[in-house]
Amino acid sequence: MISVDAVGVEFSGSTLFNNVTFNINDNDRIALMGKNGAGKSTLLKIIAGVNKPTNGKISAPKEAVIAYLPQHLLTEDDCTVFEETSKAFAKILGMKARMEELNHQLETRTDYESDAYSKIIEEVSELSEKYYSIEEVNFDAEVEKTLLGLGFVRADFTRNTSEFSGGWRMRIELAKILLQNPDLILLDEPTNHLDIESVQWLEDFLKHSAKAVMVISHDKTFVDNLTNRTIEITRGKVYDYKTNYSHYLELRKERREQQQKQFDDQAKQIAEIQQFIDRFKGTYSKTLQVQSRVKMLEKMEIVEVDEVDTSALNIKFPPAPRSGNYPVITDELSKSYGDHVVFKNVTFTIARGEKVAFVGKNGEGKSTLIKAIMNEIDYEGSLQIGHNCQIGYFAQNQAALLDEKLTVFQTVDEAAKGDIRSKIKDLLGAFMFSGDAIEKKVKVLSGGERTRLAMIKLLLQPVNLLILDEPTNHLDIKTKDILKDALRAFEGTLILVSHDRDFLDGLANKVFEFGNKRVKEHFEDINGFLRNKKMENLKEIERTAKV
Structure with a gap:
């Protein structure tokens, strides 16, 4: 314990x-x-x-x-x-090496009666007890x-x-x-x-x-x-x-409701006591009662209601022109780096208004395909971006493109247009910038802070094709919920790379699975995809067992 x-x-x-x-x-x-x-x-x-x-x-x-x-950490290189x-296993292997060294000394030394020899025996015994108690x-x-x-x-x-x-x-x-x-x-x-x-x-x-x-x-x-x-x-x-977390949320809500009731009851009691003090202050016959109530107020432990954010911030993307019917069309698309094939012969169509998730192990080509869509890399095959597509793109490196001379507030103020301008501080607060933090210069922000600021800028752009590569890193649960609500209400086309199952749940209605140098299209949400994937794995095990 x-x-x-x-x-x-x-x-x-x-x-x-x-x-x-x-x-x-x-x-x-x-x-x-x-x-x-x-x-x-x-x-x-x-x-x-x-x-x-x-x-x-x-x-x-x-x-x-x-x-x-x-x-954040860096291993040695x-x-x-x-x-x-x-x-x-360095500690265990070190114990083994030390035991071998000591046993060698016992075999080669002849000072059997010396204190040094006895100490070697003691150390070997102690190490052996520890080493052999560890499961092999x-x-x-x-x-x-x-x-x-x-x-x-x-x-x-x-x-x-x-x-x-x-x-x-x-x-x-x-x-x-x-x-x-x-x-x-x-x-x-x-x-x-x-x-x-x-x-x-x-x-x-x-x-x-x-x-x-x-x-x-x-x-x-x-x-x-x-x-x-x-x-x-x-x-x-x-x-x-x-x-667990879900039940904790229910219990926390009950706790805060009880605290609020106690707070309200106490506030009413304090008001009544204060009213009595104000009314009879200076009245000789009530002096002792007034003093008693003053002391009561001084000794009273004020009930606190635990902090809870009741503000509701609804973010809506600015209106954008309507895109063509098919914002992304690929045909026999392939990408290699030298002899390393990332993916090959990828063919799919994403229709206007679809919200799709790119999932799969890291290194299977999700971000590579997005770079191809953004025309940041060359490729083989065909990739067409639909008519009148206005693309909003978020990746972790977007944070590096921010103007380091501006403050957090200036960065958002520059990008904000229309009604949202009156809610800039609320928007910054939702993404964990509050108090003095909004006056920080971009150049002193941490990597996580820059990422959140880049996300805010993107939310203020009028786009009809939105591509997000791991957008929820560095966001807390409340902020992720705000972003998810904004994406649900987004009327354009969404391509989302994420490992966050809860974030994808209810957001993506189609899944593209990356693996084994190909991309497989699943016409289901993330929960259906994961259920079916487990079934497929079980069948593969059965087939392997029969061979």
């Missing part, structure tokens, strides 16, 4: 949270929830031992292993993917299974880690954590850089193979499927619910 005992954090004289206390037990699958800035990542770092609290402490058994995956991942593992097989589950292919194993993007290196670090079989796994937004299949694999692994897990995630489906407990940080306090 790991204990968080009266932990508090202060920054520049203000309290982020205080007196946070709870225990983490075996088989706990905890979702750490709260609005952006509530202190979730800070608390995770404190439990991991990366940061120190201002007060309080974390207690854990001496042998307990706590593994932590932050939002001096070895292959397989070698880097195998470092997960085929390390290479475990590394291979985990890397494949997280989306790597065998050809990647011998490639240097420096060849991979930050997202893929995040997967390597995640693989190392999972292979260590720690007592507690701490994950900060682990699904941001994973495709749907890898998210499902991770979900299954954590549910059935991990000891205890605490996760911060804006992927509602992932959190719901994984967790059995929800801890919320709000107004510097924590609330602990022994249930």
